[in-house]
Amino acid sequence: MSESLAFEKSAQTVRLPAGRKAEIAAFVTEVDQVTVAMLSARFGVSSDTIRRDLDHLDADGILVRTHGGAVSRSAMLVTEKKLDVRMQLHTSAKEKIGELAANLVDNASVIMINAGTTCLAVARHLGNHRELTIATNNLRVPAEVSPKAVNDLYLFGGAVRLAGQSTVGPVSFRVAGRDSDLELRCDLALISVGAVSADGGYSTSNVGEAVMMGEMISRASRVAILADSSKFGAPLFARIADLGSADYLVTDKEPPADIAAALQRHGVTVILPDGV
Template identity: 60%
Template structure:
């Protein structure tokens, strides 16, 4: 089974059960053991090989080096929105990965994510529970694409929600709102937003004034836009009209000074 996962890169429990002619419970136990032995990375509903993780991790590190300072600033500001003991959802992307790495001062967090790099990036001292949403894995970002849901042992879908959704997007514009390049990712991000009491959109200034293929939501779906500098006047005015608080390093400094 380990060799097959290594060869395939990413697998589901059901596919392994069918291939090897064993029960789903047997596959789950074997994957749990292989994960504990460090052979593969266990995901909700399947597993990813270590080699796939390493290749994508290098690609992510390259993307992290783009707008690196801005992403770190955004991560620090977004972390300040997270309350100890709360439940948060984090989507895929390098800005949200920077956020996950920056939660070391927090405690007793429950985190649900589709970003397979987030669990390893989260400081262990900050975490109570971690959940990874299942689905197909998008190789470019190593994030799952599927429903924002979990099922009980009996198969019934569990009702889940969170205190804060932290969503990195590909573009922000006054007319199109928040957009991203992948349709399936947009649908998953929409569902995360719908399950959150509060929503923080994370986007550096290079994302302003652009529109990508798939709309995630209108501007008004967010409570906060966390960014590195104040948006251009048209976006700023549209955000203000939509009731979105713009959080920047400069705004945070003024707030702390007062």
């Protein structure tokens, strides 16, 4: 056995839990992104133990828990800057979800659409619709949606997040001559989320976006959550809403058994592509 391998095996046998979590935190900071399997092999403990460690580190604000692993907080900020890169991920799944979600939209209806690449896929599939009113914080939607489909398109104001090509602020508009904001309602909210969890509901990595998505949901007669199958798993940093706040979950694959059971309990209809 090589000297380095012997040292590694010896270190694994004497590592204490608190020390292990500190080393996990340092390792995630160093490499930016890890999986449960990677950490389990590296530290010589079970996957369940690693999951508990990551959950604790996420709760302490040291890293961001993701489906199947974790990322460093610095990496999360870098990732959010690369919208064009994210647009190249899971493209087939997003297009399927976009097409299915567009089928939920009625002509001459009012819809709210949040930021995110999956919502851009929805916008691209609205070309055969007519007389829509769209309100969004997604700065890319005006360029993606067909002018023939829209009567009016409104962009919510607030701070611009260049990373996500979106705004973060109140879901409201103020009109000249009025002392208060207009009360806004929509027929359907189309909300792309970062994670879907049986216990944690719908979540995302950014607090401001989570608040904004929650407001859109509260103002909608119907709500469709959009999430490809990579989003199933542990909740992210900021909780958006309970599973039961949605009428539909539009996705590309059957959810895992625990999430499927929770969605059924809450009366959420899962919409899948044909043949899935």
